[in-house]
Amino acid sequence: MSDIIIEAKAVTKTFGSGAREVRALRGIxxxxxxxxxxxxMGPSGSGKTTLLLILGCMLTPTAGTxxxxxxxxxxxxKEGLAKIRRDHIGFVFQSYHLFPTLTxxxxxxxxxxxxxxxxxxxxxxxREALDRVGLAQKVDTHPGELSGGEQQRVAIARAIVANPSIxxxxxxxxxxxxxxxxxxxxLLKDTARERGQGVLVVTHDPRVVPFADRIIHIExxxxxxxxxxxxxxxHLPKAGAFEPVxxxxx
Amino acid sequence: MxxxxxxxxxxxxxxSLRFVATMVGIVFxxxxxxxxxxxxxxxxxxxxxxxxxxxxxxxxxxKGAKCFEDPSLLDxxxxxxxxxxxxxxxxVPLVIGxxxxxxxxxxxxxxxxxxxxxxxxxxxxxxxxxxxxxxxxQGYSVAVDRTxxxxxxxxxxxxxxxxxxxxxxxxxxxxxxxAFTTTxxxxxxxxxxxxxxxxxxxxxxxxxxxxxANADREKVLQAIRSQVGDAxxxxxxxxxxxxxxxxxxxxxxxxxxxxxxxxGVIVGTVIVAQTLYSSTKDHLTEFATLRAMGSSNRYxxxxxxxxxxxxxxxxxxxxxxxxxxxxxxxxxSALPIVITSWLVxxxxxxxxxxxxxxxxxxxxRVVRIxxxxxxxx
Numbered sequence: 001m002s003d004i005i006i007e008a009k010a011v012t013k014t015f016g017s018g019a020r021e022v023r024a025l026r027g028i029x030x031x032x033x034x035x036x037x038x039x040x041m042g043p044s045g046s047g048k049t050t051l052l053l054i055l056g057c058m059l060t061p062t063a064g065t066x067x068x069x070x071x072x073x074x075x076x077x078k079e080g081l082a083k084i085r086r087d088h089i090g091f092v093f094q095s096y097h098l099f100p101t102l103t104x105x106x107x108x109x110x111x112x113x114x115x116x117x118x119x120x121x122x123x124x125x126x127r128e129a130l131d132r133v134g135l136a137q138k139v140d141t142h143p144g145e146l147s148g149g150e151q152q153r154v155a156i157a158r159a160i161v162a163n164p165s166i167x168x169x170x171x172x173x174x175x176x177x178x179x180x181x182x183x184x185x186x187l188l189k190d191t192a193r194e195r196g197q198g199v200l201v202v203t204h205d206p207r208v209v210p211f212a213d214r215i216i217h218i219e220x221x222x223x224x225x226x227x228x229x230x231x232x233x234x235h236l237p238k239a240g241a242f243e244p245v246x247x248x249x250x
Numbered sequence: 251m252x253x254x255x256x257x258x259x260x261x262x263x264x265x266s267l268r269f270v271a272t273m274v275g276i277v278f279x280x281x282x283x284x285x286x287x288x289x290x291x292x293x294x295x296x297x298x299x300x301x302x303x304x305x306x307x308x309x310x311x312x313k314g315a316k317c318f319e320d321p322s323l324l325d326x327x328x329x330x331x332x333x334x335x336x337x338x339x340x341x342v343p344l345v346i347g348x349x350x351x352x353x354x355x356x357x358x359x360x361x362x363x364x365x366x367x368x369x370x371x372x373x374x375x376x377x378x379x380x381x382x383x384x385x386x387x388q389g390y391s392v393a394v395d396r397t398x399x400x401x402x403x404x405x406x407x408x409x410x411x412x413x414x415x416x417x418x419x420x421x422x423x424x425x426x427x428x429a430f431t432t433t434x435x436x437x438x439x440x441x442x443x444x445x446x447x448x449x450x451x452x453x454x455x456x457x458x459x460x461x462x463a464n465a466d467r468e469k470v471l472q473a474i475r476s477q478v479g480d481a482x483x484x485x486x487x488x489x490x491x492x493x494x495x496x497x498x499x500x501x502x503x504x505x506x507x508x509x510x511x512x513x514g515v516i517v518g519t520v521i522v523a524q525t526l527y528s529s530t531k532d533h534l535t536e537f538a539t540l541r542a543m544g545s546s547n548r549y550x551x552x553x554x555x556x557x558x559x560x561x562x563x564x565x566x567x568x569x570x571x572x573x574x575x576x577x578x579x580x581x582x583s584a585l586p587i588v589i590t591s592w593l594v595x596x597x598x599x600x601x602x603x604x605x606x607x608x609x610x611x612x613x614x615r616v617v618r619i620x621x622x623x624x625x626x627x
Contacts (some may be wrong), residue, residue, distance in 0.1 A: 049625055058542065058622045079546060082621075086544025097539040097624050101260030106253060113253040114545035158543075170625055 005088070005166045005198040006032040006055050011064035013050050013221075024050040026221040027064070032166060037192040037199040037211055042218035044204070049170070051218065052202045056089060056168045057081040069165050086115055090159030090197075092169035092188075096151040098143040104130060104154045105139040111158045129157035133187055149180025156187050166198040167191055173205050185211040254549070258556030261533055272525040276565025277572060279518020280601055284573040286511035287597070288587030290504060292580075295588055296430040297497040298490045300364065304373045306342065308459035308471065309489045313480045315456075316496040318489070319362070319431075321347055323453040324481055332457065335473045337465030342372035343454035345440055347447030348433065352412035353403030361402070361413070361436045362429060365443020372458040375437040381407045381422035386439045393422035393437040397582065401434060413446045430497070432584055459483075515604060522561060523608035530554060530612035534619060542621035550616050554609050562605035566598055 013025040024047045032038055032055070042048045053059040054066060057073050058081065066073045069088045073081060085091075090111070098107045108126040112118070117125070130139055133153040143151050152172060159167050169188060173181035185201075189211045192199040201208065209215065217224040262269050295302075300318050301309070310332065312322035326343060333341045344366045351361040366373040368387050375383060375393045385391055390413070394402055404411060409420045413436070422437070429435050436446075444451060461470055475483050484492065498504030530537070537550050573589065580587045 053622050053625060056542075058620075058625075082541065082544050082546060084544075085542070086546075089544065091542055093539070093542075093624055095624075097535065097542075099257065099260075099536055099539075101264050102257065106256065109253055110257075110540070111543055114540065114543060114549050118252070 003033045003035070004031050005034055006030070006066065006068050006200075008051075008055065008061075008066045009064055011051075011054060011061040011066060013047075013054060013059065014062045024221055025054070025061070028221075028223055030055075030216065030223060032198045032200055034165070034198050035192055035196045036213040037189050037201065038214040038216060039208060039212040040200060040202045040216050040218060041204060041206075046218045047221040048202050048204075048218050052168060052170060052200070055200065056091065057084045088165040090162065090164040090167040092152070092155050092159045092167060092172045094171035094174050096143070096148075096155045098151055098154055098158075100143050103140045103142055104135060104146070104157075107143065107154055108158045108161050111162050115162055117162065125161055126157070129161035130154070132160070133157045134183075147180070149176050149183060152176060152180070152184050153187065156184065156191075160191055160195070160197070163195075164197065166200065169199065169201045171203055171205070172201060173203065173208055178207070181205070181207060254552050255556050255560075258553050259560055261529060261553070262557050262560055265529065265532070268525050268529060272522060272561050273565055273568060275521025275525065276518055276561060276601065276605070277569045279514045279521070279604065280566060280569035280597060281572050281576065282514030282517070283511045283600065284569065284589070284593070284597055285576060285587060286507045286514065287593055288573075288577065288589050289585060290498070290507040290511075291588040291590060291593060292586045293430060293503060293507070294494045294498060296428065296585065298493050299427065300373070300435070301486060301490050301493060303376050304458055304486065306340075306372050306458040306460040307467075307486065308461070308474065309484045309486065310341075310457035310459060310474070310478055310481050311484060311489065312455075313482055315482065316500065317493040318456075319346065321455065323449065323455060324457065326452050326454050328478055328481060329454070329457055331477045332459060332474055335470060335477065337462050337470035338474070339460045339462045339465075340370055340372070342367055342370040342458040342460070343440060344373060344456040344458055345443035345447060345449045346455045347443075347449060349413050349436075349446045351402060351434075351436070354411070355403060357403070359401060360433050362431070362433045363413075363436055363438060363443050363446045365438045365440045365446075366458065367440045370458075370460075372460065375422060375424045375427060377424045377426050379423050379425045381420070383422050383437075385421035386437065386442075388421070390416045390418040390442055390445075391421040391438070392418045392442075393424060394420055394434060395424045395427045397426070397428060398434040414448075416445065428584055430585060515600065518601075519604050519608050522558070522605050523611045526554065526557060526561070526608055526612045527615060529557065530615055534615075535624065537616050538619045538621050538623045541619055542624045547617065551613055554612050554616065555606060557612075558605040558609040559602065562601045565605070566601040569597075569601075570594070 008028050008030040011025055011028040015022045015024060028051060040048050054061050060074060068084050071084055073084060105126045108129050109122050112122040112125060127139055130136055133156050135150060135153055172184050185208050188199050191197050312324055315322055329341045329343060332338055346364050348360055349363050351359050368384060383393060386393060399405060404420050407420055411418055427435055540550055577587050577589050
């Protein structure tokens with residue numbers, strides 16, 4: 001089995017035309033591998049959300065190709081793109097996007113339900129996923145009764161419960177305090193390390209840098225890759241970085 | 251319970267005010283349709299109640315007679331001609347017509363006289379709750395329905411009144427024989443019917459024909475048709491349909507009832523569509539999240555259709571309860587609402603169709619969802 005989960009070649013994305021044309025991406029080459037936590041960082045307007053949407057099969061590139069687990073996305077229609085997402089990708093959103101009327105377990109089961117995985121087996125998987133993120137006691141709790149960190153952990157459980165090839169996380173720590181942010185990053189790191197899934201975190205939060213296997217920096221629609229441990233392009237805060245809690249995570 | 255059903259029900263019940271508004275819309279619509287169609291059925295039954303209670307097989311009526319109440323006359327000689335046909339058991343003259351009923355107070359009210367030969371039992375009053383029908387052959391005797399006591403100024407058996415200057419005595423009481431024209435039916439003997447309506451003795455309004463049990467129905471029917479000249483020979487079913495068709499559609503009454511029912515369907519559909527659409531709009535982020543997670547459009551449609559079906563089931567259940575009360579309340583009225591199992595089944599189907607159709611607006615909205623919106627901050 002190839003280690004490559006997502007491969008982008010010469011991806012460009014242009015919005016508008018003529019004088020109002022905006023070139024959001026200008027020829028991106030990128031590979032996301034299994035077992036790696038990759039950070040995609042860059043300032044506002046640099047094109048990182050556009051790249052995330054293209055890698056997450058919600059946008060198609062203007063030019064270039066993207067393959068997800070060997071499946072090219074360029075010829076897929078909306079339903080085809082949805083199927084690729086369903087088959088291979090789990091998402092974690094900044095605003096969690098949990099369903100407020102459903103319990104934590106039901107929120108997690110939704111990811112299985114849309115894949116036609118139902119019944120007792122799905123319930124068991126949902127409980128196990130919540131257990132994995134440390135919320136075994138909250139299965140019947142509604143999102144409104146959970147803290148922000150707990151809600152994001154439910155969102156991670158929902159993203160990983162169907163065992164996708166890759167988890168795409170959009171600013172997962174942005175709305176969280178230091179402790180919660182550290183927990184979330186540790187869970188995402190575990191997802192990459194222990195489950196062999198790829199994890200791509202889009203962020204401008206420098207506190208998450210210590211968890212990265214790779215850091216990709218994007219500026220003006222172009223990538224600048226930085227090896228892990230050399231975050232010179234990242235403006236780390238003098239204090240407050242999330243420190244991995246175990247040696248295996250450092 | 252499936253998760254889609256759970257999600258659909260939570261979406262609905264989450265906003266209780268909107269759910270109540272939806273229910274009001276559905277219940278209003280279903281009850282309105284039920285009442286209109288129940289009136290249609292009740293009216294249809296009422297206009298043919300006399301035809302339905304004739305115990306004979308065929309009706310010979312004046313050519314072009316549109317309904318039972320048609321006052322045209324036949325030559326009574328037809329009776330003997332038809333009676334001589336092989337397979338015919340009896341031919342009974344029926345005399346009908348409007349007359350004046352004079353109360354003790356001197357007040358006059360119109361009545362509709364129905365008179366047939368009592369011995370042939372071709373068309374006797376039914377649902378007799380007091381008195382004796384056979385007593386109608388004694389003097390000027392009448393049978394009336396007790397729901398018309400006030401109207402006719404009588405209080406029971408033995409009450410006296412006057413028809414066309416003749417003192418009449420109530421000798422039998424029925425229950426529930428109501429005329430849709432609001433003019434009470436008064437059952438009398440054939441001889442008295444002629445007197446009260448002024449029908450000549452050599453004329454009759456209709457002839458009721460009873461066939462022998464072993465007669466070849468079609469053959470006898472053809473033989474009778476060849477003997478009656480301008481008159482028409484109709485089976486009970488044919489005469490019933492013709493009467494119903496005349497009163498319901500010839501007069502526009504049926505069209506008005508259908509128009510009311512259609513209005514109910516339109517109002518219900520619009521209200522349900524509006525509330526479902528607004529509910530879907532409120533949950534667009536959730537649907538976009540589902541879409542971003544990779545759900546198919548069909549999965550999302552299912553959630554919306556389930557919402558529509560839950561609306562339909564609960565709305566129909568409430569409407570049925572209210573409908574049952576309305577039916578009970580009108581049971582003794584001049585025009586009772588009639589509910590049949592077919593009507594209930596049709597209404598249930600209509601409610602489902604109405605609610606599912608209403609979901610299309612919401613579905614069209616959801617189709618346009620861009621899953622990328624969940625990444626917009």
